[in-house]
Amino acid sequence: GVSREEVYEIVNRALQRYSEDRIGMVDYALESSGASVLNTRCSETYETKTALLSLFGVPLWYQSQSPRAILQPDSNPGNCWAFRGSQGYAVVRLSSRIRPTAVTLDHIPRSLSPKSTISSAPKDFIVYGLDEETQKEGVLLGNFTYKQDGDPIQTFHLKGENIPTYELVELRIQSNWGHPEYTCVYRFRVHGEAEM
Amino acid sequence: GVSREEVYEIVNRALQRYSEDRIGMVDYALESSGASVLNTRCSETYETKTALLSLFGVPLWYQSQSPRAILQPDSNPGNCWAFRGSQGYAVVRLSSRIRPTAVTLDHIPRSLSPKSTISSAPKDFIVYGLDEETQKEGVLLGNFTYKQDGDPIQTFHLKGENIPTYELVELRIQSNWGHPEYTCVYRFRVHGEAEM
Amino acid sequence: GVSREEVYEIVNRALQRYSEDRIGMVDYALESSGASVLNTRCSETYETKTALLSLFGVPLWYQSQSPRAILQPDSNPGNCWAFRGSQGYAVVRLSSRIRPTAVTLDHIPRSLSPKSTISSAPKDFIVYGLDEETQKEGVLLGNFTYKQDGDPIQTFHLKGENIPTYELVELRIQSNWGHPEYTCVYRFRVHGEAEM
Ligand SMILES: [K+]
Ligand SMILES: [K+]
Ligand SMILES: [K+]
Numbered sequence: 001g002v003s004r005e006e007v008y009e010i011v012n013r014a015l016q017r018y019s020e021d022r023i024g025m026v027d028y029a030l031e032s033s034g035a036s037v038l039n040t041r042c043s044e045t046y047e048t049k050t051a052l053l054s055l056f057g058v059p060l061w062y063q064s065q066s067p068r069a070i071l072q073p074d075s076n077p078g079n080c081w082a083f084r085g086s087q088g089y090a091v092v093r094l095s096s097r098i099r100p101t102a103v104t105l106d107h108i109p110r111s112l113s114p115k116s117t118i119s120s121a122p123k124d125f126i127v128y129g130l131d132e133e134t135q136k137e138g139v140l141l142g143n144f145t146y147k148q149d150g151d152p153i154q155t156f157h158l159k160g161e162n163i164p165t166y167e168l169v170e171l172r173i174q175s176n177w178g179h180p181e182y183t184c185v186y187r188f189r190v191h192g193e194a195e196m
Numbered sequence: 197g198v199s200r201e202e203v204y205e206i207v208n209r210a211l212q213r214y215s216e217d218r219i220g221m222v223d224y225a226l227e228s229s230g231a232s233v234l235n236t237r238c239s240e241t242y243e244t245k246t247a248l249l250s251l252f253g254v255p256l257w258y259q260s261q262s263p264r265a266i267l268q269p270d271s272n273p274g275n276c277w278a279f280r281g282s283q284g285y286a287v288v289r290l291s292s293r294i295r296p297t298a299v300t301l302d303h304i305p306r307s308l309s310p311k312s313t314i315s316s317a318p319k320d321f322i323v324y325g326l327d328e329e330t331q332k333e334g335v336l337l338g339n340f341t342y343k344q345d346g347d348p349i350q351t352f353h354l355k356g357e358n359i360p361t362y363e364l365v366e367l368r369i370q371s372n373w374g375h376p377e378y379t380c381v382y383r384f385r386v387h388g389e390a391e392m
Numbered sequence: 393g394v395s396r397e398e399v400y401e402i403v404n405r406a407l408q409r410y411s412e413d414r415i416g417m418v419d420y421a422l423e424s425s426g427a428s429v430l431n432t433r434c435s436e437t438y439e440t441k442t443a444l445l446s447l448f449g450v451p452l453w454y455q456s457q458s459p460r461a462i463l464q465p466d467s468n469p470g471n472c473w474a475f476r477g478s479q480g481y482a483v484v485r486l487s488s489r490i491r492p493t494a495v496t497l498d499h500i501p502r503s504l505s506p507k508s509t510i511s512s513a514p515k516d517f518i519v520y521g522l523d524e525e526t527q528k529e530g531v532l533l534g535n536f537t538y539k540q541d542g543d544p545i546q547t548f549h550l551k552g553e554n555i556p557t558y559e560l561v562e563l564r565i566q567s568n569w570g571h572p573e574y575t576c577v578y579r580f581r582v583h584g585e586a587e588m
Contacts, residue, residue, distance in 0.1 A: 274424035
């Protein structure tokens, strides 16, 4: 059996980790730390009906989330970048030059999604390191699949030794979990080792 | 006695639920998902001194929260819709047409309220389904009381079979817990089954 | 050994406290409740590269956080007031007149900081009560040190009996944990007893 003191310790450590952006890893793609979305190549932002502002029945404007949403921690339903189709690209300038070691994709939990499906979630995606923004083809850092039945926050570790440092990282979504019209990316985080 | 593994499992499940908007139920009245406040009938928004912005002693403006606050998850003290008196009305266009099964009201916990009282919290309230916005009297979905000594987040289940689907829901606050001047609604959530 | 019911109770109480702004104490310096930063005396806000907004490679503007950030609960990395050097001052008008009993300083956890250092965190600081904004020297309420290895959220209790009530409180940061260029204050909270 476990003692009361051990239970307190387990609970406290779990809450501390929870408070550390859930996963306790520095996110070099966080907008508030200085990161930014440079380019979404030819991805077309999808005009979902998020946050329709209307007063007394008169619609004022339809707000659609910009790609910046993927660098912002607020992941309440709708606070995502939605692009048309199932293939989308975003080039992110990190808050500092790092040797990338992992990336994380967030989506909403199934329990917060109508009909408990997350068909608009990304499925297969690729991560590249870029040396300059106009570079057509970056260096492949990894090829991953966001699992439909996994945790809403999934971290993917890059393989390979001697990865150089990068300030620009590209996320390429290749497919989604079945939504015929659009794909939603809630959050993209980049982890690594800061340069000395 | 409970094993260490069981404690981890209990803690993890509790944190997962906590991360699912606290209650793990889809909120069809969430602004970021596309819901909006259409109409607050004749409720008068109360000009509380929230977020007085001033620089070097010169007040710039007094911001008062709009009724939209009730569709937004941020429930830090002050982030509520405050209306004069104890009776207020809000018609919400849901993010999609649903068969309503429950509603949730949020208020701040007593521990975060000066003098530990939540006298401005709603007490008795009624929920209606509306077929169109101009409809004077909707269909009664339920009659509830937000408990002063209960959890800050309280969910109320609608009774009745064969409830039709609605896109518009009205919240009518009938009384509060004693505040002589105004009533604060922090959040109103609507749950249900999405149409096929 | 502990029973399953006791574990549930411990977990639920811990999560409840977590949801009460983490520490379960009213914050009279919270902007959303009506508090404001009146004056930062001669502190120079440091232009960190936070939230560089750029589209397609063209930087639009560099946003630097205003001192208001210290009265706002969002403490994701970068959401702080950064001032040049290691000495900074802020006069806060509380949301109501109180007898101050404690203050709290928040910083980000080490795990979310590149290289796991929080050298830009405040170290020694003083808290004063002011009777009016133009007052040069307030009444000393306490002299504290934010611990580099402590919890990210640290509460400091004021000593002394018969403390009068104040509506204005001044925070004076005296030193930081070694950053040569700037100091970041994530959040400053003021606790106390509201006047009858
Ligand atoms: K987001
Ligand atoms: K709210
Ligand atoms: K802050």
